Amino acid sequence: MDTTPQAGASAEPVVQWGKVSALVGGQAMAQGGSFVLLIAMNWTAVQLGGTGAVSALMLAATLPRALMLIFGGAVADVLGPRFVLLRTTAARVVVLVAGTAVVFVAEHLWQLAVIAVLDGVLLGLGGPASSGLMPQFAKREHLSRANSLYAMVLRVAPIVGAPVGAWLIAVGHLWHALLVASITSGIWLACLLYVTQGMSRPRHEPGTPLVKRSADGFRLLARNPRLRWMFIASFCLDLAFGWPVEVALPLLVSERGWGVGAVGVVIAAFSAGALGSSALGAMLAHRISLFVRLVVTGAGIAVGILVMAVMPSVVTLSVVSCLVGLLSGFNGPAIVTVYQQSAPDSKMGAAMSTLALAGIGTGPISIAVFSSLSLALGIQATWMLCGVVALISPLSAFMALRHPSLADEPAADDEAATGERAGTDEPAGGEGSGPVRTEKAAVSEPSPAPASV
Template identity: 30%
Template sequence: MSTVPATSAGLLAAERPAHRDGNVLRWLAAYTASMMGDNVYYIALSWAAVRAGSPAQAGAVMAVSALPRALLMLGGGVVVDRLGPRKVVIGSDAVRCAAVLAVAALLFVTSGLWPLALLALVFGTVDAVFVPAVGALPARITAKGQLARVQGLRGLAYRFASVAGAPLGGLGVACGGAAAAFGLAGLLIAVSVPLLVSVRMRELPPDDNPGARDTTAWRDLVAGLRYIRRHRILAPLVLAIALGDLGFVGPLNVGLTLLADERGWGASGMGWVLAGFGTGAAAVSLLLAVRGTVSHAGHVASYAILAGSVAIGALACVPAAAAAAGVALLIGLLAGLSGAMCGALLQTQAAPAYLGRVTAVSSLVSLGLAPLSMPLTAAAIGAWGTGPVFVVSAAVCGLAGVVLLGARDLRRAELPR
């Protein structure tokens, strides 16, 4: 991947919208292929774990990746800002590809849980640097005025990968078992590497590049945390993202499964609810990708979070699957809108030199800590029922909206045009 001076790259990106910029589209294709590989990988891992062990052992294998991701995420942000997101994304995708293909080959000659647990551990460790790098890369390939549109394009790619990846994973398992599905996942991730190599990235000025200074990784981490804490927009924004994820991840994952079982919706009913949510989120991503920006981004994010928290609480009160799918559609619209606004504001407000660390902190809860809260959510539902747990989760989400409204600079924040 080549680099060009920041001024010429910025002018080049400003001359054409992101959805017509070949550089952005190559990155988007790489991201889509990588995310599809991720989805196929998770299907293969869950299937192989269930076939090789007990349900409890399978659950343990699926959870193995969460711990290293949570422990190493902040350090991963430092690595991204010191080495640059380009090197980290390419390197981490190469490692992920090699690990998946190695396990695919191993499963042809052996079985058991240990190769699956080792693969999950490697994936979680690599994710600790991959996630911050993915968050830091868009600001280095396009102008600030296009970052909101890139956020919409990324959301569409993520939804497409989720919709297409699951059937591909199931087809791989049906045709050749878990080994074939792992092989397919590795090939999809491999597609992303040459695409990423071809993406042009603008260089940072030497004064803005932490890697150019003679400092330790620990000092870089402290400097990044201090930068977020002192920033009038990023500090409350990161807090709001964390609260929103804490209140959202549990109910809309394990909580929804238990709610569907309690109401007798069955697997098909739960599928319609998930489809409603995905449709709403994809519609918002499409809107942002087409429009390129939204006025009054801070206010929009605040009110969308507050309305979405009410909808989350209402989901536990809906008796019929069809009505629940409608509520889930509304949740998807509101959560997609607030998430896109928060993500775009984070991208545009953070200095590129700190974006790896900022992304690491903002992703720590959603991808590192929130998955670990799922067993607690299930235990709470078992003790108090779905209704109270959904209401408490909705209140936590609502606190995110209160934080956004209470921070004047964030409330008034706008996206570049």
């Protein structure tokens, strides 16, 4: 593996595989514990108050998290990822341990709601800082491999965590699941102590209030066309995929009399495809053209979503679902990689908060919009409409690749002639593929290089 520094660059290796492994391993534990807790809390809520209780609990967890994502990016940029992550993760361990003790005594819905709100706030504050860590340890084309490895962990977490959570509730109590989540969060905290060692806080910028900086991510989208097009690409895919998976799939299965087991088979097929391609991407992503990973796979996903609506059997629907998952395993990490490489280091937290909102914020919108349309168009026609909306994603990704990836300041050194960005060593057009970057005007004197991403 290439871990040698570039000539004339600092002694920092291109890839710090030890820290990448610790980051991915710690996140695997944390995500697995979160899914254990999610299943256990939702099932407990059903027992305490039925469907209404589950809806209230989900709102208690998701709304604070979405709101805090807006401020979480600004906080990470002002205080630094180490400061934010160590404190939010430590606070989460305290909340989960306290919740374990409280629920051990008695289980009430209001207790679950308080735990969900506090957990959502802490996850929202720490999320952008966590998302901005990987570019610190993997640079150039290897960032794609690291992000694919990270995506694989996110695929595995629900596969492992969900059944464990269900088993803990079946044979034990909610406090068992809370205890497991506390332990996995503690492991994540230990990993963070290692991977963020040596990171310093950013230079303080007086006179800029945090509320104003919370909009930095949206200001970046306004002035950086590459980020803006990638945001649209991510948003449209999530918008097009939310309603079919969460609402339309069970309705379509019921309408065709296939049985509820078909839903699980289709989702499992998608997860298997995504897991396999994420694993493949961790090894070979740097050898696959960025144009293929973004534009071609995005078009394939859109066509797959459209075709899924007309599949005549569970087998064919599962096969197409697996293929869509396979393409998603390449497309998702590529979007994250381009976003990370296109954002200036000083605004990385703000940039990642907007990308997170593109995912978290689209679920309710997708369900509300397409559920309303399905009343007039029907399930199958609305599902096909989702496929048409998804086609916007590869078009937006193509437009993004036509724009250069800019940092805080232009670097005028020998690398500029080859289209590489100083500090990140990013090849022209994004990892050596796709359209070539437009060169900036020649500068007679070298300007300071931006901070390394």
